[in-house]
Amino acid sequence: MKFSVEALANFVGGVAEGNTSDEIFGLAEYDKGKSGEITFVVDKKKYEEALKTEVSAIIVPHDFDFRGKTLIRVDDPKFAIARIAELFNPYQEVGFKGISDKAYIGNNVNLGKNVTIMPFASIQDNVKIGDNAVIFSGVFIGYNSIIGNNVVLKSNVVIYPGTTIGDNVIIHAGSVVGSDGFGYVDKEGTHYKIPHIGKVVIEDNVEIGANTCIDRAFIGETIIGKGTKIDNLVQIAHNVKIGKNTIIVSQAGIAGSTEIGNNVIIAGQAGIVDHSKIGDNVVIMAKAGVEDKEVPPNKILLGIPARDALEQKRIFVAETKLPELLKRVKEIEDKSKYDISTKDKSTEG
Secondary structure: EEHHHHHHHHHOOOOEEOOOEEEEEEEOOOOOOOOEEEOOOOHHHHHHHHHHOOOEEEEEEEEOOOOOEEEEOOOOHHHHHHHHHHHOOOOOOOOOOOOOOOEEEEEOHEEEEOOOOOOOOOOOOOEOOOOEEEOOOOEEOOOOEEEOOEEOOOOOOOOOOEEEEOOOOOOOOOOOEEEOOOOEEEEEEEEEEEEOOOOOEEEOOEEOOOOOEEEEOOOOOEEEEOOOHHHHHHHHOOOOOOOOOOOEEOOEEEEOOOOOOOEEEOOOOOOOOOOOOOOOOOOOOOOHHHHHHHHOOEEEOOOOOEEEEEHHHHHHHHHHHHHHHHHHHHHHHHHHHHHHHHHHHHHHO
16 A cells, blocks of 8 residues: 555645655654654654654644655654554454354344454354454454444453443453442451442443453443553453543553543553542652542652652652661760760769
C-alpha cells in the first residue's frame, strides 16, 4: 500500500510542503527513516535528528522551519501519525473471515451481520453478538452475555456469563472479564466464600490490554466507563465503577467497591484501597498507594502512602538529607557526652 505525501496531508488535514508527489510506503522512527517512509517529531532536537536521515517526509507542528525535507504541517503530529498508522497497519486484517465449523456455538445464539468466529472459540447459550464482531480462536463467551457491534476479542479472552460489552470494544489476549470477586467471610476460623452474583458492564469504546482481570460484582455491577483505556496486567476488583475516558496503566490494582471518576490517570503499579472515591481528573503517579477513602477532583498524588505530589516531593528531598542529619545528631550527642564527662571530672577534683 502506498500514498502520496499530498494524499496523506489531505487525510490528516495538514499542509504539505516540498516534494508532495513522493510516494510513502510505511512509517519510521524519527532517527531511522529511509526513502519512502514518513515519520513525525514534536520537538526541535528530534527534528534535527530526523533531517539527517533519508526519510521522505516528516510530520511537524506548524511553526517548524522548512529545511529542504518534505513536511506535513499539522496541529497535532502525534494524532496525525496515529491516523496514518491506521492506513499502514499490517495487523488489522484478521485473515480468517466467517464462522468456523470448528467453533462451538450454543443454542439461541444471536449473531449480527459480518461476524467472524475463528476455530476453537466457544460461544455458550443465549449469547448476543453484534455486527462486525471478531472473535479469535480460544475465546470463551459465557451464557447470557451481550457483545456489541465492532467488538474484537483476541485469542484466549474469557468472558464469564452475564457480561455486557458495548460497541467498539477491544479486549486483548488472555484477559478475563467477570471472574468471581475476591470476597470471603471469616466464620469459625474458615474463609467462607461469598457468591458474586452481579455482573460486569463494559461501555462503548473501551480497550483492555492483555492478561487483565475484571471481577464480577457481588451484587449489582462492576462498570468500566465509556472511552476508558486499560493496559496489560491490571486488576480491577468487584463492584468497582470507573468513569469515562480514564487511563489505567500496567500492574495497577483497584480494590473492591472503589469509584473512579472521569478522565483519571492511574499510573503503573499504583494501588487503591477498597471503598475509595477518586474524583474527576485525578492523577495517581507510579507506585502510589492510595489509602484515603476520598480524593477530591484535580489532585495529583505520589508516594506510599499517597500524598499531594508537591508535598511528597518535599519529603523525598528531606529524606536525602537524613544521613547528614544523623551524622550531625551523633556529633552533637558525642560532644554532649564529652562535656558532661569533663564537667563530672572537674566536680570530682
